[in-house]
Amino acid sequence: MGNERHKELGLTDDQVLEMYRLMLMARKVDERMWLLNRAGKIPFVISCQGQEAIQVGAAFALDREKDWLCPYYRDLGMMLAFGQTARDQMLSAFAKAEDPNSGGRQMPGHYGDKRFRIVSGSSPVTTQLLHAVGVALAAKMEKKDFVTLTTFGEGSSNQGDFHEGLNFAGVHNLPVIFMCENNKYAISVPVEKQLAGGSVAARGQGYGMPGIQVDGNDPLKVFKVVREAADRARRGEGPTLIEAISYRLVPHSSDDDDRTYRKMEEVEEARKKDPLVQFKQYLQDVGLLDEEKEGNLNREIARLVDEATEYAEYAAYPEAEQTYTHVYAE
DSSP states (O other), rough: OOOOOOHHTTTHHHHHHHHHHHHHHHHHHHHHHHHHTTTTTOOOOOOOTTTTHHHHHHHHHSSSTOOOOEOOOTTTHHHHTTTOOHHHHHHHTTTTTTTTTTOOOOOOOOOOOOGGBBBOOSTTTTTHHHHHHHHHHHHHHHHOOEEEEEEEEGGGSHHHHHHHHHHOOOOOOOOOEEEEEOEEETTTGGGGGTTTSSOSGGGGGGGGSOOOEETTOOOOHHHHHHHHHHHHHTOOOOOEEEEEEOOOSOOOOOTEEEEEEEESSHHHHHHOOOOEEEEEEEHHEEEEEEEEHHHHHHHHHHHHHHHHHHHHSOOOOOGGGGTTTTSOOO
16 A cells, blocks of 8 residues: 555545546547547547646545535536536537537537536636636625635736636735646646746736646646645635646647647657546556556546437537627617
8 A cells, every 4th residue: 555645635535546537538528529520520629638636636625515616628627527417518528408518509629518607618718717706706795705716828928818707806905726737838838938937827926826736647746736726715815826837739620730730759759648548547546446446437537428429429409590699788
């Protein structure tokens, strides 16, 4: 038995196995979407691959019965952890009427789900930070005990909304967590051409909040810092900026050819730190996962992904007359 870090954090064996299951589910749903896209069955994919540990680790650190999410387009793992299913994801990918995010209107990755307090995202990046600040302001005004988490890529930290959002949250001491999922690339622009100081976390200081950098390939490390940030927010100690460092293992989207701006050797090197590979190793080291359990888990997830794909492919499209519903005042 190795060092049981999860026990020190107050996580049970079942909880860390569930974390791994959700990370694996996110990866398998994502991989299936790429196959469907390449087969001409769905138009677009934007991936979570390489960032699953950040998403699941953060979700487990929150109260999934009352906290709010303002996610960004890569947060498939977080959506699954908060309650969406593989079927929900596939309905969105195929743009079907039953898609819980938008009824098949939005592109995939534009998450929003009233059931789980997930605020709908939009295509311009970083707008979700302002929504999160507004939700957190409501919590403070109504004296409600919930925390809002918003996520974004490191490219987003150079948009005006980032600075406005952090400044407002800092001034008003709001219960919000800003979590940057730094995957090293803003589409084709490497991080050294995006950030003069090289650190998103360092920017927290200017807005009166802690800025914390964490290894985004380790869900337990992410869990720890997000839980501490949530505890601070609940105690009335205001916002936190977290920068989780990871790597985007696939192109920016299904419309991008990443070979034009990064060497494949770099990607292969990053795959050695793949959060799924590392967390699986941890679970094996502490005696929670063996080949038989792993095999059963893979078969169960493969079955769920197959069922979700088949259901979504044959589900009904929205009616044409629904186009104007919820667009203008009825």
